[in-house]
Amino acid sequence: xxxxxxxxxxxxxxxxxxxxxxxxxxxxxxxxxxxxxxxxxxxxxxxxxxxxxxxxxxxxxxxxxxxxxxxxxxxxxxxxxxxxxxxxxxxxxxxxxxxxxxxxxxxxx
Amino acid sequence: xxxxxxxxxxxxxxxxxxxxxxxxxxxxxxxxxxxxxxxxxxxxxxxxxxxxxxxxxxxxxxxxxxxxxxxxxxxxxxxxxxxxxxxxxxxxxxxxxxxxxxxxxxxxxxxxxxxxxxxxxxxxxxxxxxxxxxxxxxxxxxxxxxxxxxxxxxxxxxxxxxxxxxxxxxxxxxxxxxxxxxxxxxxxxxxxxxxxxxxxxxxxxxxxxxxxxxxxxxxxxxxxxxxxxxxxxxxxxxxxxxxxxxxxxxxxxxxxxxxxxxxxxxxxxxxxxxxxxxxxxxxxxxxxxxxxxxxxxxxxxxxxxxxxxxxxxxxxxxxxxxxxxxxxxxxxxxxxxxxxxxxxxxxxxxxxxxxxxxxxxxxxxxxxxxxxxxxxxxxxxxxxxxxxxxxxxxxxxxxxxxxxxxxxxxxxxxxxxxxxxxxxxxxxxxxxxxxxxxxxxxxxxxxxxxxxxxxxxxxxxxxxxxxxxxxxxxxxxxxxxxxxxxxxxxxxxxxxxxxxxxxxxxxxxxxxxxxxxxxxxxxxxxxxxxxxxxxxxxxxxxxxxxxxxxxxxxxxxxxxxxxxxxxxxxxxxxxxxxxxxxxxx
Numbered sequence: 001x002x003x004x005x006x007x008x009x010x011x012x013x014x015x016x017x018x019x020x021x022x023x024x025x026x027x028x029x030x031x032x033x034x035x036x037x038x039x040x041x042x043x044x045x046x047x048x049x050x051x052x053x054x055x056x057x058x059x060x061x062x063x064x065x066x067x068x069x070x071x072x073x074x075x076x077x078x079x080x081x082x083x084x085x086x087x088x089x090x091x092x093x094x095x096x097x098x099x100x101x102x103x104x105x106x107x108x109x
Numbered sequence: 110x111x112x113x114x115x116x117x118x119x120x121x122x123x124x125x126x127x128x129x130x131x132x133x134x135x136x137x138x139x140x141x142x143x144x145x146x147x148x149x150x151x152x153x154x155x156x157x158x159x160x161x162x163x164x165x166x167x168x169x170x171x172x173x174x175x176x177x178x179x180x181x182x183x184x185x186x187x188x189x190x191x192x193x194x195x196x197x198x199x200x201x202x203x204x205x206x207x208x209x210x211x212x213x214x215x216x217x218x219x220x221x222x223x224x225x226x227x228x229x230x231x232x233x234x235x236x237x238x239x240x241x242x243x244x245x246x247x248x249x250x251x252x253x254x255x256x257x258x259x260x261x262x263x264x265x266x267x268x269x270x271x272x273x274x275x276x277x278x279x280x281x282x283x284x285x286x287x288x289x290x291x292x293x294x295x296x297x298x299x300x301x302x303x304x305x306x307x308x309x310x311x312x313x314x315x316x317x318x319x320x321x322x323x324x325x326x327x328x329x330x331x332x333x334x335x336x337x338x339x340x341x342x343x344x345x346x347x348x349x350x351x352x353x354x355x356x357x358x359x360x361x362x363x364x365x366x367x368x369x370x371x372x373x374x375x376x377x378x379x380x381x382x383x384x385x386x387x388x389x390x391x392x393x394x395x396x397x398x399x400x401x402x403x404x405x406x407x408x409x410x411x412x413x414x415x416x417x418x419x420x421x422x423x424x425x426x427x428x429x430x431x432x433x434x435x436x437x438x439x440x441x442x443x444x445x446x447x448x449x450x451x452x453x454x455x456x457x458x459x460x461x462x463x464x465x466x467x468x469x470x471x472x473x474x475x476x477x478x479x480x481x482x483x484x485x486x487x488x489x490x491x492x493x494x495x496x497x498x499x500x501x502x503x504x505x506x507x508x509x510x511x512x513x514x515x516x517x518x519x520x521x522x523x524x525x526x527x528x529x530x531x532x533x534x535x536x537x538x539x540x541x542x543x544x545x546x547x548x549x550x551x552x553x554x555x556x557x558x559x560x561x562x563x564x565x566x567x568x569x570x571x572x573x574x575x576x577x578x579x580x581x582x583x584x585x586x587x588x589x590x591x592x593x594x595x596x597x598x599x600x601x602x603x604x605x606x607x608x609x610x611x612x613x614x615x616x617x618x619x620x621x622x623x624x625x626x627x628x629x630x631x632x633x634x635x636x637x638x639x640x641x642x643x644x645x646x647x648x649x650x651x652x653x654x655x656x657x658x659x660x661x662x663x664x665x666x667x668x669x670x671x672x673x674x675x676x677x678x679x680x681x682x683x684x685x686x687x688x689x690x691x692x693x694x
Contacts, residue, residue, distance in 0.1 A: 028230035040225075060231060064238035071215055072231035074260070087222070090260075094225030102222025 021053040022082040028075040029061045033092045037076035040093035048105050124331045127283040130168025133350030137335040147274050147284040149304040151296045152311030158287040162249040164347045165285050167198045169247045170208035177247035178239040179211045182255035186211040196347050210239040216259035229269040248284040257298050274303045306330045321460045324350050342466045349466050370409025373583035379565035386512040388505045392519040393544030398555050399518040403481045404433045411448040415478035419451045422487035426451035437580045456487040465500050484518040539563045547595045554596035
C-alpha cells in the first residue's frame with residue numbers, strides 16, 4: 001500500500017507538467033522569517049517549476065481576514081492551491097527536502 | 110483589632126469578576142471568572158468542557174452584553190451550532206447578529222509539512238481579527254491542545270502558547286481555555302503552566318454504575334472560592350452547578366407554625382405543629398405510614414391554600430392519590446387546583462446530581478411552600494452516603510433560604526434500632542418523628558415518637574396511631590406496669606381493667622350488704638339484750654318494791670314494837686345527816 005502511494009507520487013510531477021502551479025505565501029509583515037520564506041520558495045520553484053508557477057504573497061498584517069479561508073495558523077505558510085489537492089507547508093522553508101515532499105515534487109524518503 | 114480584621118474585605122481589594130451566568134458557578138467563584146484573564150477548564154473526554162465554554166460565551170452575549178469569540182480546534186461551526194441547539198442556545202442567531210464569532214481552526218494532523226522556523230502569528234491574526242470584528246470581551250479556545258497533534262515542533266508551540274496567553278491578557282479579554290485532562294497533571298500538555306489565574310477541573314465518573322459530573326475550582330488566584338467538588342449537570346437549559354445557593358448558615362428563622370394535619374400530632378409538637386421553613390425527618394420501617402403522614406401534611410397545607418410539591422421516588426402520582434383516597438384523603442381536587450404537584454421519578458433513572466438539579470428546577474418554577482420528599486433514602490441508592498448528605502444539606506439550605514418547609518421520609522432497614530445512616534442525616538433536621546411497628550399478639554401496630562423538635566416543647570411520649578378509612582387518629586398507647594400496649598392488646602387491657610373495676614364494685618356491694626346484715630343482727634341482739642335487761646330490771650324493781658314494802662312493814666312493825674319499848678334515838682340521827690348534805694350541795 002505504502003509502496004504504491006510512493007510510486008504514484010513519484011510519477012505525479014511528470015503528469016502535471018503542463019499545468020500552472022498556484023502558490024500562496026502567507027506572511028506576517030516583512031520579518032526576516034517572511035523574507036527568508038519568500039526567497040527559499042522562489043529558489044525551489046525556479047529550479048523545479050521554472051515558468052510554470054505563480055506565487056501570491058499575502059501579508060496578514062494588511063489582510064487578516066484572509067487567514068481564515070486557508071486555515072492559516074502559522075506564519076510563514078505556503079499553500080499550494082493548484083494543482084489539487086491543496087498542500088500546506090509551514091516554516092521559513094529552509095529545509096528544501098521537506099518543501100519538495102510537501103509540494104509533491106519529491107516522494108518522502 | 111476588629112476593624113483591622115475587616116479591612117481586607119473592602120470592595121476595592123477584590124479582583125474584578127466576569128459573571129458566567131452559569132447556574133451555581135458564579136456562587137462558587139464568588140462572582141465569576143477573573144475578568145480580563147484566561148481561565149483553564151480541564152477535564153476528560155465528554156465531561157462538558159466545550160459546553161461550559163459555550164455557555165460562558167452565549168450567556169455573555171445574551172445576558173451581559175459582552176460579545177465573544179469561539180475559536181474551535183475540534184468541532185466545525187455547523188457542529189457546534191447543532192450541538193448547543195439542544196440546550197436552547199441560539200448560537201447561529203448570535204453569530205448572525207454579530208454577537209459571537211465562531212472560528213474553526215483546523216489542521217489535519219500529518220497533512221502539514223514543516224520546513225524551518227515558524228511562529229503562530231496566523232492564529233494571533235485570526236483571533237485578533239475576530240475579536241475586533243465584534244468587539245469581543247470573551248474568548249473561548251476549545252481545545253487548544255489539538256495543536257499538539259498538528260504541529261510537530263513542540264518548542265515553538267509552547268513558546269507561542271505562552272505568548273498567546275500573555276497576549277490575551279494584554280488584549281483584556283476574559284478567556285476560557287479548555288484542555289484534556291492528563292494522567293498525572295491537570296492537562297495532558299501541561300497548559301496549567303501558562304494559565305495560572307484560574308483553573309477549573311471537570312470530572313465525569315461512574316460510581317456504582319451511576320455517572321456523576323463534578324466541578325472543582327482547583328485554583329483561583331487572588332480570590333476566595335469554594336474548593337469542594339460540586340456536582341453539576343447538563344440539563345435542558347444548560348449547565349447547572351449545585352449548589353445554586355450559597356452554603357452559608359444565615360437564613361432567617363420563622364416563628365410561624367404550621368399544622369401537620371393531624372391534630373393530636375400538633376398537640377405533641379407544643380400544640381401548634383412545625384415551624385414554617387423547618388426541615389422534618391420522618392423515619393420508619395416499611396409500612397409504618399410514612400407516606401400517609403406525608404400526604405396528610407400535604408393535604409393540610411394545600412387546604413390552607415399553600416402550594417405543595419411532592420417528590421415521590423416510589424409511587425406514581427396516580428397510585429398515591431388512589432391509595433390516599435382509601436384513607437379518606439382526597440388529593441385529586443388539590444392537584445386540579447394546582448396547589449399540590451407531584452413529581453415522580455425512579456431513583457435509578459439518573460444520577461444524584463441530575464435528581465437534585467431536577468428538584469431545584471421544579472422548586473424554582475413551582476415556588477412551593479411545602480416540599481415533601483418520599484423517601485430520601487431512595488436517592489441514597491443513586492449516590493454514596495456522603496454525596497447524599499451533601500445533597501440533602503444543599504437542598505435544605507436552598508429550601509430554608511426560601512422559607513420552604515420540607516418533609517423528608519426515610520426508610521429504615523432495621524427492626525427497632527435506629528439505623529446508623531439516619532444519625533448522619535438527622536443532625537441536619539429540625540424535627541424528627543420516628544414511626545415504629547409494634548409486633549405482638551399476632552398483630553402489628555403503628556406507634557410514633559417525636560424524637561426531636563428544635564425550638565419547641567414536645568411530648569416525649571409514645572403514641573399509637575391508627576389508620577382507618579377516615580384518616581389518621583393518634584391515640585394514647587397504654588402505658589402501665591405491664592409495659593406499652595397497643596392495638597387489640599391495648600383494647601384488651603382496657604376491657605380487663607373495666608372488668609376489674611366491676612368486680613371490685615360488686616365486691617364492695619357484697620361487703621356492704623354483709624355489714625348491713627351484721628348491723629341488723631347486732632341491732633336485733635341489742636334489742637334482745639335490752640328486753641332481757643328491761644325484764645330483769647322490771648323484776649328487780651318489783652323485788653325492790655317488795656323488799657321495801659316488807660321493810661316498811663317490818664319497820665312499822667318494829668316501830669310499833671319499839672314504841673312499845675321507847676326506842677327514839679335512831680329517828681333523830683336520820684334528821685341530822687340530811688341537814689349536812691344540804692349544806693355541801
